[in-house]
Amino acid sequence: MIDLHYWPTPNGKKVTILLEEADIPYRVVPCRIGQGDQFSAAFLSISPNNRMPAMVDTEPADGGASLTLFESGAIMLYLAEKAGRFYPQSLRARHEVNQWLIWQMANQGPKSGECGHFRRLGDAQGDQSYARRRFDDEVNRLYGVLNNRLYDRRYLAGDEYTIADMICYPWTVGWEAQGQDLSEFPYFRRWFDELGARPGVQRGMAVGADMSVDYSKLSDDEKTRLRKLLYNQRARPAPEGGLL
Ligand SMILES: N[C@@H](CCC(=O)N[C@@H](CS)C(=O)NCC(=O)O)C(=O)O
Structure with a gap:
């Protein structure tokens, strides 16, 4: 299990x-x-x-x-x-998947995460307009990378639907909150609509819908509590007595 x-x-x-x-x-x-x-x-x-x-x-x-x-x-x-x-094993197909999976982990995930972070923060800690523009632009660039990739391919790794598609999809569902306009990205849109219509994708996206919290509806006190818990995390000390 x-x-x-x-x-x-x-x-x-x-x-x-x-x-x-x-x-x-x-x-x-x-x-x-x-x-x-x-x-x-x-x-x-x-x-x-x-x-x-x-x-x-x-x-x-x-x-x-x-x-x-x-x-x-x-x-x-x-x-x-x-x-x-969903993970083809021939040499070339496997590495097509690997590179898009690593692209997601190294680019789309972290940059979209920071985009959301600075958009949610607003100017509570001083003027954040540069940070917002920086990550909005990066996210826009990354939608462009997906759009160009999907110009002549049905899926990110080629003709086959793979984990490369699944790993990228959830970060694109919030395109509006990321300040993006999908009419700029028609090839991406075709892929996005196709994936969104898959029952497996719909079931996966719905898991925990009853747990999720709408950040915009939280009280100011609750937002302050969350910021204290989640923002400005620093190194956790290692236990005593390890290998030196
Ligand atoms: N690179 C990691 C990122 C995971 C990640 O950032 N998870 C967030 C939620 S989306 C988290 O657990 N945050 C807890 C925290 O910030 O303390 C992955 O893809 O698994």
């Missing part, structure tokens, strides 16, 4: 889309990031970066002890390999 430590954010939904598409049985273990679950010792032993999603497979293919993973890209690769689906 797969235990998915999850909260309904784009990074979490990448994995639920794959689990639904590949019909892999799983249990959701809520990781309430607004309550600080990601800092508990039990969670950090699975995910030392104090971020969800994280995963425990209690029945790995080698028959050994439970296998744990953090980082959504690593989890997607593992689950696709386990299911034997």
Whole structure:
């Protein structure tokens, strides 16, 4: 069984889309990031970066002890390999998928995350207009990268729908809140509409809909509490007595 430590954010939904598409049985273990679950010792032993999603497979293919993973890209690769689906194995096709999956993890995810961060922050900590413009522009550039890629390909890695598509999709659903105009990106739009119509994608995107919190509806006190918990995180001290 797969235990998915999850909260309904784009990074979490990448994995639920794959689990639904590949019909892999799983249990959701809520990781309430607004309550600080990601800092508990039990969670950090699975995910030392104090971020969800994280995963425990209690029945790995080698028959050994439970296998744990953090980082959504690593989890997607593992689950696709386990299911034997959505991750073509020929040399060239596999590396097409790998490069777009890593593109997502290194570019689309982090830049879109910062775009959301500065848009939500407003000017509460002083003038943030440069930061907002910087990340709006970067996100716009990244939609352009997807649009150009999809100009002559049905999917990101070619003719086949793969985990490269699934990993990118959830970060694009909030295009409006990211300040983007999809009429600029017709080839991306074609792909976006096709993926959005897939029942597996719809089921994956809906996981935890009852848990999610609308940030814009929170009171000022609640926003202050969340900022204290989530913003300005610094290094956690290592325990005493390690290898020196
Ligand atoms: N690169 C990581 C990013 C994961 C990530 O940023 N998760 C956020 C929610 S979307 C989180 O757990 N935040 C908790 C925190 O900021 O303390 C991945 O793709 O798995």
